[in-house]
Amino acid sequence: MGKPLKRHPAFVPVSRDHHFGLLLVWKIRQGREIGIAPDRLFNYVKYFYSTHMEPHFSLEESVIFSYMGKNDLLRKEVESQHRDLRDAYKELREFKKDDLLNKLNEFCQMVEAHIRFEERKLFQYMQVELLNKELEEMEEKVAAIHKPVTEDWEDKFWVK
Structure with a gap:
């Protein structure tokens, strides 16, 4: 695999969200490892999903994916993943x-x-395929509606 492309500013806020999504995964795994009750883990997932994940999905679907053709295979794949995550x-x-x-x-x-x-395939693909003008327009639209992740959860179950 070649050297990764530098992330275009249009994708930076969404990539930061992804960092927090990976932290969600880490926190749940930590909680499982130290024997935290499943209800406590699920309560955090409920909070994170409704506060951060669903708004993130909506932003990607309404802005970012709109720069791809409706029949683009990567768009179809990522939209399918969103549906699967919602169902799960x-x-x-x-x-x-x-x-x-x-x-x-x-x-x-x-x-x-x-x-x-999204990080390794979709965003890399979009950065190569989209025109600079499209990326700059996307950057403005993302900036106008993106809300940074702020962690407002008191039960730090993942801390040993």
């Missing part, structure tokens, strides 16, 4: 304690794979 989140609500840990683990694997896909 809804399923988390239906599991009892015994199954919840396994489902949380599956959800974390999906989140991590999705972020890696």
